[in-house]
Amino acid sequence: MPTASAGLTITVNGNSLSVADGTTALEVVESLGLAGRPIAVEVNEAVVPRARLAGCMLEDGARLEIVTLVGGG
DSSP states (O other): OOOSSSEEEETTTTTEEEEEEEHHHHHHHHTTOOOOEEOOOOOOOEEEEEGGGOOOBBBBEEEEEEEEEOOOO
């Protein structure tokens, strides 16, 4: 996961995470191994379409909720 001694503190699914300044929502998704999987991402309670994750720059205190699709039989 992106980390830095001087950076941002964000919350991902209720867990605190330190990331570098300039980190995007896509970088967080990739660091969690979720790139390419069927997911929905909210940043500060607003849904961010997959095509816009790379341009979604995170700010200190940002709250991300990442939901994955779970299939079953």
